[in-house]
Amino acid sequence: MQKLIMTLKSLQTKLQTNAQMLLIAAFIFGILGLWMLVLLRCDICNRSQGQKRPFFSLLSQYLTSRAVSILSLLQRRRLELNTKNIQQVQHNTLLYRIHRNRNTEYGKLYRFSEITDRKTFCTLHPLTRYDHYKDYILRIGKGEENVLISERPSVLSMTSGTSGSSAMLPSTRVTVNDFHQGFGMCFNSMLNVYPQTGNLQRTAKFFYPSNWSHSESGIPIGPNCLSSMTSKHKFNMYSTPAAGFEITAEPEALYVHLLFALKERTLGMLEANFASIVYHSFAFLQSKWEELIEDIRLGHVNPKLKITDDVRLKLSAQLKPDPRRASELAAEFGSGFRGIARRVWPHLNLVLAVDSGSNELYGSHLKQFYCEGVPIYSPVYAATEGLIGVNLWPEKEERHYLLCPQSMFCEFIPVDLCNEEQPQTLFMDEVKENSLYELVVTNASGLYRYRIGDIVKVVGFHNQCPVVEFKYRQDQMLNVRGEKITEKTFYQALLRAVKLWPGAVLLDYCCVESSLLGPFCGGSDPHYEVFVEIKGVRNLSEDQRYKLDQCLQEDSMVYQSCRRKGSIGPVRVHIVAAGSFKELMNFIIANLGTSYSQFKMHRVLRKKEFLDFIQRKVIS
Incomplete structure (x- = not known):
C-alpha cells in the first residue's frame, strides 16, 4: 500500500513537472509567436510605404507576394538546371508531346509511335504553316475529339492578326502553366534587380477583358494566355477594384484604371502586356486629366461613363472625396506631361511591359517622355503559340530572351534558307552566336514543326541554352522587288529621317x-507609301520627305540598287492627323476580332480596308 502511495506521489510530481514544462514551453512559444507577429507587422508596415490600407489587405498581399517569391525561386532553379543539359531536356520535351498524342488521328497519320528521337521526328514530319492545321482546328471547334491532340483545348486562341487576318490556335492547360512559370521566373529576376518591387505597393494593371465567343462545341474563343486576367486572389495587389476588371469597353475600362491609379499616391508599378497599352493610357490621361481629378x-465615378449600375455601385463604394490629392494632381498636370509618371507617383519603381519588336x-x-527616369522591364518573349523565352536581365537596355527549353521544342532555319519550303533545320545545341534564324516550334497544343514567322538573332548562351534577340516578323517585311526591307531596318531608317x-x-x-x-498607286513603279503621325511640325517639304528614301538607300544596298535602276520608285510620305493611329488600332481590333490586351500595331498594312482607313486621316 505504501509503495502504491509513493508511486502515485512520484507520478503526481512528474505530472506537475511536465505541466510546468509545458506551461514554460507554451509561454516561450507564445513570446516567440508574439515577437514574430510584431516583426511581421513591422515588416508589413515598412513595406507598405505609408499606405492607409486595412492591415488584412496588406497581410493578404504580403502572403501572396512571399508565396510567389518562393515559387519563382524554385522555378528559376529548375530553369538553371534545364539549361545545363539542353539536348536531353529538349529530347524529353519533344518525346513527351509526341507520345501523348500518338493515338490521335494526326499522330497516326504522321507515325508518331515510330518517333524515337528528334532526327526521326524531322524525317517523318514536314515543316508546317497555319494552313496545314486549319481544317483540323475547325473540326476540334465542332467537337471532334482525338483529332490533333489527345485532350480538349481549354481555349481556341485568336492571334493578333499582323499578317492581315487573325488565326485560331488551340491552347491547352500546359500552355497556361508555361506562361505562369515564365512570369514566375521573371518575377525572381525582377526582385533580384529591383528589390523595391517587393514592397507592398499596389500596381496599376491596364487590362481589358475580351468579349468571348464559343465554338459549336462550347470551347471558349478569345485571346491567348498572355492576355488572360490573373487569378482573383491577386486583386489586392492592384489599384483597380475587382469590379473595374469587369468592364469590357476599352475607353471606360481605361478611365477606371486611371481613376484608381491616380488616387493611389504610393503606386509602385505600371503593368500591361505591351508598352503600347501603357503609352496609349498616358495619351488618354493627357486628354482626360481634368475629368479624372474632378472625380x-x-x-x-464620372456619371457620363457608360458602365452598368452594378459596376458603378461597386466602384463608388471604393471612393471617398479627396480634394487634397486632386489639388496635388492638378498642380502636376498643369506643369506638363514630361516625366509625369514619377511626379504623380513619387514611389513608382517600374513599368512592366513588353517593349521589343513593334512595341x-x-x-x-x-522612357523619353511620360515615364522619364522610371525603368522598363520587358519580361517575356511570347506568342499565341505559347511562351518562347524569358528576360533574366531586367537592368539591360537590350531585350534579350533566354529560350525556355521545357516550353517549346525549338528548331532553327538559317535566315538565308527561309525561302525554301522544307529547309534543313538546326537544333538548340547546334546554333551559332551572332547568327540569324527563323524560329520553328513544336508546342504543347498540337502545332508540330510550326514556322511562326519570327526571325531571331542568337546573341549568346546561358549555360548551354541560346539567348536570342527578336529581330522582325517575316509578314511585316516590305518587299516589292525582292529587296526585303525588314521592320527593324525600316524603323531605324525612319528614326534617322525624322x-x-x-x-x-x-x-x-x-x-x-x-x-x-x-489602280490608284499614283505611278507605274512599285514603291512604299508611309503614313506617319508626328508632332512639332504640320507639313514637310518634298526634300524633307525624300530624306527617308535616302536613309533607306544608305541602310539597304539592295534597295539602293533597285532605286538606281529605277525598278522601285521613291518612298512617299504622308502625315496623318493627331490620334489617327489610335483610331486605326480600334478599327483593326473591331475588324479582326482581337482584344486590346493582345494587339500589336501592324507596321505593314496588308488589308485594303486598313489602308483606306488611314488614307482618310492624311492631312499633308
Missing part, C-alpha cells in the same frame, strides 16, 4: 506596298 475631388517605338516614348525634320517627333507610323493601292 477624385468629389469621390464619385519598341512606344517603349521609347515612355531627326532631319527640324522640330519633328515621331509618334507612330505604318507602311503599305503600292500594290495594295491598285
